[in-house]
Structures are given as C-alpha cells and as structure tokens.
Amino acid sequence: MWLMLHSGSRNIGKELAERHIAIARRLPHNTDLPDRDLAVFLAGTPEMEAYRRDLWWAQEYARRNRAVMMAVLCDVVRRMLPQVTYGEPISCHHNYVAEESYGGVEVLVTRKGAIRAGAGDLGIIPGSMGTGSYIVRGRGNADAYCSASHGAGRRMSRSKAKKTFSTEDLAAQTAGVECRKDAGVVDEIPGRTRTSRRSWSGRRTLSRWSPISSRSSVSRVDGWV
C-alpha cells in the first residue's frame, strides 16, 4: 500500500517569487527587454543572493510541511493497522529549482511541472482523482536535464473545467474512490486530466515504471489525502 500526498509551499513561494520578479524588472540591465518576463538576476549580485535565500527557504518550508503531514497520515493508518511498517518515503518536488551540473556547467534547473529523474531516483507521477498513479525510477537522461513530467497533464484550465463539468460528473468519474465530490473540487475532476496510456509513452526514455508499483496497486490511495 502506498500513501501519497500532494502539497507545496501553500502560496508563500509564489508571493516571494513575485516580489523578486518585481525587483528584477527594476534593475538597469532589464529595462530595455522586449518582454518584461525576461528580467533576470545576474550571478553573484546581492539581488540574486537574496532571491536564492528565499527560494531555498520556501522549498524547505514545503518539504517540512509534507514531512509533517505524512507523519500525521502514517499515525492515522497505524491506529487502524497497528502492525503496519513503513519503508523509506519518496519526497518528489514538482515545482522547484535545483543547482545541478551538465557538461561541466553549473545551472539552476527550474522544474515547473516536472520532477527530477536522475539515474535511480524514485519519483511519483500522479494520475488524477479517478485513476492510478505511477512510482517511477529515473534514467538520468542528461538531454532532458534528468527530468520527467510531474503528472498526467491537463486537458483544460480550471475555469473551463468548472464550466464543462458538474458535481454529478465528478461523482460519476470518481465512483469507487473515497474523495470529496462537492463543487469546490470540480476543477480537479479526472476528465480535466489526460488519462490515456499514449500520454505517458514519451516518458519512458526519461524514467521507467518501477516494478514496486503498478497502476492498480496505487489507485486505492488516489484522491486528496
């Protein structure tokens, strides 16, 4: 049995990023850019160091939150199954920055909607509230910066999903899954997410499906935990 939870910095990472982006846009070397979103910090400057400090802080905050939530969840399961034992947890960021080296060059890799798939790394590619998820093992493909996608992929925006689907659709698409079925989570409906195996096929060069899990063995933990 796998216990899976999904949580990030709960907005503080976004708040910090927006503050630093605003600072970057005011720097002299960014004033004549064709697009304001191209504003950057220069390595070694105080602005870059302040950004990095806040970035690492927010990522660590999210990681510790997940560790606390997972410990609470493990305790709940232990109360129901006193004989349970747990293996090593898999901590798998999917919106984060890492300092890595490729071809002898130190780079900051932004995995936005991506996970690390370094050789042998265990990762999680969740499906949706109605389908199974995959535990994967990275292949260390440097051409892809040792990365793989972080989920099944979205077919439509949250706002379109709210217009397209009803709570009845949500109940039908999550039949047999213990999860919320109210209007507040219609934008998470499985129909908003790709589910065909075809959408997963390109990922095989980046990671392989680990024998430690299969679609069916994880489907029971699907949904919000």
Ligand SMILES: Nc1nc2c(ncn2[C@@H]2O[C@H](COP(=O)(O)O)[C@@H](O)[C@H]2O)c(=O)[nH]1
């Ligand atoms: N097993 C579940 N997978 C889910 C659920 N909600 C989303 N997802 C998958 O995770 C990725 C990442 O989600 P995001 O909101 O951070 O983009 C997404 O692409 C889906 O494949 C869920 O409730 N259960």
Ligand SMILES: [Mn+2]
């Ligand atoms: Mn996420």
